[in-house]
Amino acid sequence: MTRAIRIAPSLLSADFARLGEEVTAVIEAGADLIHFDVMDNHYVPNLTIGPLVCQAIRPHATVPIDVHLMVKPVDALIPMFAQAGAAIISFHPEASEHVDRTIQLIRSHGVKAGLVLNPATPLSVLDHVLDQLDLVLLMSVNPGFGGQSFIEGTLPKIESLRRLIDRSGRDVWLEVDGGVKVDNAQRIAAAGADTLVAGSAVFNGGAYRQAIAGIRDSAQRGQQSSKALGGPGA
Ligand code: DX5
Ligand code: ZN
Secondary structure: OOOOOEEEEEHHHOOHHHHHHHHHHHHHOOOOOEEEEEEEOOOOOOEOOOHHHHHHHHHHOOOOEEEEEEOOOOOOHHHHHHHOOOOEEEEOHHHOOOHHHHHHHHHHOOOEEEEEEOOOOOHHHHOOOHHHOOEEEEEOOOOOOOOOOOOOOHHHHHHHHHHHHHHHOOOOEEEEEOOOOHHHHHHHHHOOOOEEEEOHHHHOOOOHHHHHHHHHHHHHHHHHHHHHHOOOOO
């Protein structure tokens, strides 16, 4: 089976003074999702944007808004982001006292639920919740900042997660976030990721269409090579 590759530009590297135009521009350039990074200067050492900004970009976002919550506590923000137009809400298990409850809360708003695993967070946190998730996001950098380097140890973790998801028989998206570039997208997709977040790689060069197409082509090559070899990304 060949999975669709989805590219999710992270607004963290966009021009915040022109956010609506940036959203329109990356969608015209081929973005499948808009990745929306929420940081609270508590769970992570940085402060970004909240539900009001999500609501403001909503009219421009003709693709799903993929909200990545790096906030603690997390529950109070979920109804607000659901109201503000989030299609997917993902959170870190370390930021919730009751992971199962937070997942149910997201789903109760008709929003897709995702769990985010930091580089040092083991896949075992998924043991009793994978069947309730629409997406698992593997961080390939420590959360808090754009423009960091991809942690290579994420690749075997992607492979293991791909096997877990395949065994579940459910269509759970496997997203990777942090340091994704044209030159590593191939290996990331070959390992089994289907949804690639890219912030600086899309926004910093200026040529959005070229950047998104480059990452997508590279990822599709990775998927094909994995398929040919019977690997995890097939
Ligand atoms: C980091 C954020 C990422 C970040 C990715 O905490 O979750 O989404 O914006 O940026 P790049 O692609 O520049 O690593
Ligand atoms: Zn993110």
